Structure formats: structure tokens, C-alpha cells
Amino acid sequence: MAVTQTPSAAHDGSRIRRRELAAFLRSRRERIAPERVGLPRGRRRRTPGLRREEVAQLASVGVTWYTWLEQARDIHVSAGVVDAIARALLLDSNERGHLFTLAGVADPAPDTSCSGVPDTVLAMLRQLEPMPACVQNARYDIRAYNRTYGALLCDLDEVRPEDRNCMVMAFTNPGWEAGLVDREETRRLMVANYRAAMAEHVAEPAWKHTVKRLQRESPEFRELWERHEVVQTLASKVKRFRNPHVGLLNLCPARLWLAPQVGARLVAYAPADEESRERLEKLLAIVSERA
Structure with missing residues (x-):
């Protein structure tokens, strides 16, 4: 027999x-x-640590509003504000997840470390070297990557986990932008693909968070987003990247879906010519020496 939660029980919870x-x-x-x-x-x-008004200042929220949160008042909390508070309080990934759970909202920028990626897939990424390869989801969040992918367009290890999103970096990371030889066409197709994929996720905070962030930070993204162009998949033609260590790379992308096509995928880049193959091997040697 199904158990129905009473209104009073829900209120108590x-x-x-x-x-x-x-x-x-x-x-x-x-x-x-x-x-x-x-x-x-x-x-x-006299207060240990920070004062309430200092947290409010760091998070750019109202002091009264933040005080009400610490007084357990029944107020609406948006994902964006919870995100700002998490950053102000220097929360790690576990604490951040706990905060969003208690606030009752979805995290718009979830942890993008390798957690959740099976060990077998991580082993595949390593075995694919020197071919650059990563695991990403439909929002372009990079969930895991091998060493050559981590050095393909910038030093990905130096990028904050919440910023490791291909589309975000294509519009906001100078190193990533500079490495896209066909930058305008690449960004146009990425935005059109994101809009098409978002049709099934229009109510999900994480998808809207990425759009709002880029609308705020990139005039180029705003212009492309307002075109309302859609494509279902990205073209698999040869892609050209300019690596700061080894120069021009001509690479052929291949995608292996790890879940239904709205889910995770493994993306690998095979060299399109002998010169690119040699340069990938050189790039692997460079990053191996750093380890």
C-alpha cells in the first residue's frame, strides 16, 4: 500500500x-x-570566523536576506544565490552538494572532477594517449580527460572544475579561444547544438545557468544565442587546433556514447595526418616530463 505524506509532515520536513x-x-x-x-x-x-554581513558582502546578497537564512525562515532560495554563498564560504565539493540539498535546489555548476566516471572509462582515456580524449556530457561539461587533452588548448588542470566546460571556455578562456583555428564556425555550431539539446532540458537549472552566465560574460555568445539556430549533432570533419607547445594539429573527432545521446560521451581526436601524429607524440612527451 502506498504511503501518502500528509501536509503537516511535509511542513515539518x-x-x-x-x-x-x-x-x-x-x-x-x-x-x-x-x-x-x-x-x-x-x-x-567577537564572532569566530566571518560575520553575517561579511558573508553577504562576499556573496553579493542582502544582509537581511542572508540573516533570514541563518534564522531558518521560510524564504525562497535561488540556485544562483546558493552558488554565490557556496563560493563565499569556500565550500569543497561535498559541502557544496550538501548545501544545495538542504536548500532544495539543483546545483547549476556541479562538480566536474572525475567522480562518477567508471574506472574502466578512465583506463580507456589513458590507453588512447597520445590521442587527446575526454568524457563530457550534453552540456559540454568535461567530466574526465587524459594528459594530451589536458594540454590541447590550455592547461586544463589550472582551470577551475566549475569552468571546465567546452562552450564556456570557447567564449571566455583566452588560451582555449586562441587554439581554435576555425573559431567562429566552431562556436556557432556549439551554440546551435546546445540550443537543440536544451529543448529537452529547458526547466533544468544547470542548462539555464550556463546560458545566463555566457549571456552575461560574452557579447559574442549573446549574438549567436539570439539567432536561434539549431543543429542536432556537431559535424565530424577534421578539426584544426593550434597548440602552444607543438603548433597546428589536424584531428578527426570520434564520439562514443556512454549513455543515451542526452548523456555522457567519450570524445577522442585521432590524427588526420602523419605530421599531426608526430606532434601528438611530442605533446605527450612534454606533459609526461612535467608529471
């Missing part, structure tokens, strides 16, 4: 979650020394 959220925010706030976030300690500081 929401109240408990708000209390847990308030306690969690206080505990994370009180552990951060002001110096860690560039704030002076001062002589009259």
Missing part, C-alpha cells in the same frame, strides 16, 4: 531542513578566518 541549513551556514561561516578572504580582523571582533 521543510522546517527541519531549514534548521539544518541554518546550522550548516553558521558552522561554515564561523570556521573561516577573515584573512583567508582578504578581510581585516580588527580589534573588536
